[in-house]
Amino acid sequence: MKTLIKLFAVVTLAFTVQLSMGQISGTKHDFSTKGWNPSGEICIVCHTPHNAITGAEPLWNHELSTATYTVYSSSTMDATPGQPNGNSKLCLSCHDGTVAIDNFGGATGGSQFIGGNKNLGTDLSNDHPISFTYDAALAGTDGGLFDPTTTNSGLGGTITADMLFANEMQCASCHDVHDDTNGDFLVMSNAASALCLTCHNK
Ligand code: HEC
Ligand code: HEC
Ligand code: HEC
Ligand code: HEC
Incomplete structure (x- = not known):
């Protein structure tokens, strides 16, 4: 009986995990199979349950960028975007190209940088306005x-x-x-x- 219950628990867990991993798993944001992420976990590159970076919601685990950005401006626009804030700073911690993707969990010596057109750079004047x-x-x-x-x-x-x-x-x-x-x-x-x-x- 004990074994049966255990088996049932394992099957239920496997099913739950499969369901909850259906969306990010296998996408370009799933770094669980990267050599530089020996934990084999998905969330850890961006989030941690403990010792997260203070003030960076939600439970942020990836080194933030300190860049100053050129923001979008236009004579026909009514809003006036300031420097990126809120959760856009989380995206830019990888997508401005200044911080290594493998700089997470307190590590700072990473060597993996985002490339090609996935790298927005620090000049956001040619990108849809944000943070207003x-x-x-x-x-x-x-x-x-x-x-x-x-x-x-x-x-x-x-x-x-x-x-x-x-x-x-x-x-x-x-x-x-x-x-x-x-x-x-x-x-x-x-x-x-x-x-x-x-x-x-x-
Ligand atoms: C590539 C980075 C990245 C990975 C990997 C990642 N997240 Fe996130 N997550 C973010 C960012 C950025 C936000 C804030 C933007 C938003 O709310 O959509 C966020 C927000 C959240 C939130 C709060 C808002 C919401 O959507 O409920 C939760 C909870 C969360 N993530 C859980 C997870 C879990 C669990 C995993 C692993 C299965 C995971 N994340 C993997 C970047 C990531
Ligand atoms: C969630 C809402 C939202 C979505 C989705 C959105 N926009 Fe916008 N967009 C805005 C707002 C708000 C502004 C600021 C307008 C202003 O202040 O004049 C803006 C600004 C712009 C501007 C600059 C206008 C100017 O006067 O310089 C352009 C062009 C634009 N958006 C195109 C797009 C395109 C193309 C898409 C789809 C890929 C898109 N937007 C999706 C909300 C949105
Ligand atoms: C931990 C680093 C990291 C964070 C944080 C992160 N990304 Fe990414 N993102 C990547 C990498 C790496 C790729 C894949 C680059 C490649 O394929 O060359 C990627 C790819 C993408 C792509 C392209 C997908 C495709 O199919 O080509 C989009 C769009 C994207 N990210 C948006 C975001 C947004 C928006 C946020 C914040 C809400 C964010 N990312 C946060 C690292 C990150
Ligand atoms: C108004 C909507 C909107 C906003 C805001 C927005 N994006 Fe996108 N993004 C798109 C669309 C739509 C695409 C699909 C490709 C295209 O049409 O250029 C895209 C594509 C991308 C790509 C893939 C580029 C490529 O050519 O493969 C990345 C990376 C990306 N976005 C990151 C970001 C980041 C980081 C931010 C915030 C700084 C952001 N996006 C804000 C709408 C938006």
Whole structure:
């Protein structure tokens, strides 16, 4: 009986693990098989349950970048983005190319750097603006944006609830770092520009 219960527990665990690993597992954010990650774990490169970096939510484990960025600016834009903040800083800890991907868990001597067009660099003036407030007032001023507080995102709730972080646009407004179902880690398919047209009334 004991063995049977044990077997049942193992089977249940295996099933649960398979379900919960369905999204990030096997994507470009799954570093569990990399030689520089001998733990064989997925989450650890970005998160840790203990001794996380102070002030970097959620339970951040990857060395942060100290870069100063050139941000997007344009004469037709109403918002004025400042330096990247919030969880965009987490993405940029790998995607600005200044910090090694294997600098996690307190390690600083890594040698793996992000390459090609996955490296946004520190000049973000040619990238979609991030780290600014997108609220009803901005939508009103702009005229070409939907009101995020009342417009459905198509993901279950409003744009504010599903795509903004403390009312701010961030990288994670458009990307889900844990789920590559839509390709490019997008929060939804961008076929026929569906992602863009969620916020832009064009
Ligand atoms: C490549 C880096 C990376 C990996 C690997 C990663 N995460 Fe995350 N995670 C992030 C970032 C960045 C955020 C903040 C942005 C967001 O909330 O989408 C986040 C947010 C979260 C959150 C809080 C928000 C939410 O979505 O619930 C939880 C919980 C979480 N991650 C759990 C995990 C677990 C569990 C794993 C391993 C199976 C994992 N993450 C792997 C980068 C990563
Ligand atoms: C621990 C480092 C790390 C963090 C943190 C991280 N990424 Fe990545 N990301 C990578 C690497 C490495 C790749 C694969 C690069 C390659 O294939 O050359 C990648 C690939 C991607 C891709 C391309 C996927 C594809 O199919 O080509 C996107 C989009 C992306 N990341 C977005 C994000 C966003 C948005 C965040 C934050 C919410 C984030 N990443 C956080 C390391 C990271
Ligand atoms: C407004 C939506 C939006 C925001 C905000 C956004 N992205 Fe993307 N990103 C996309 C789309 C859409 C793609 C798919 C490829 C394309 O259309 O260029 C993409 C592609 C990428 C790629 C893959 C590039 C390639 O050519 O393979 C990376 C890496 C990436 N994004 C990282 C980030 C990071 C890091 C941030 C924040 C600094 C960010 N993105 C903010 C929409 C966005
Ligand atoms: C989650 C909402 C959201 C999504 C999704 C989104 N945007 Fe935006 N975008 C904004 C907001 C808000 C602004 C700031 C507008 C302003 O202040 O004038 C902006 C700014 C821009 C600008 C700069 C406008 C200017 O006047 O310089 C362009 C161009 C743009 N977005 C195109 C896109 C494209 C293309 C996509 C799809 C790949 C996209 N956006 C997806 C919310 C979004």
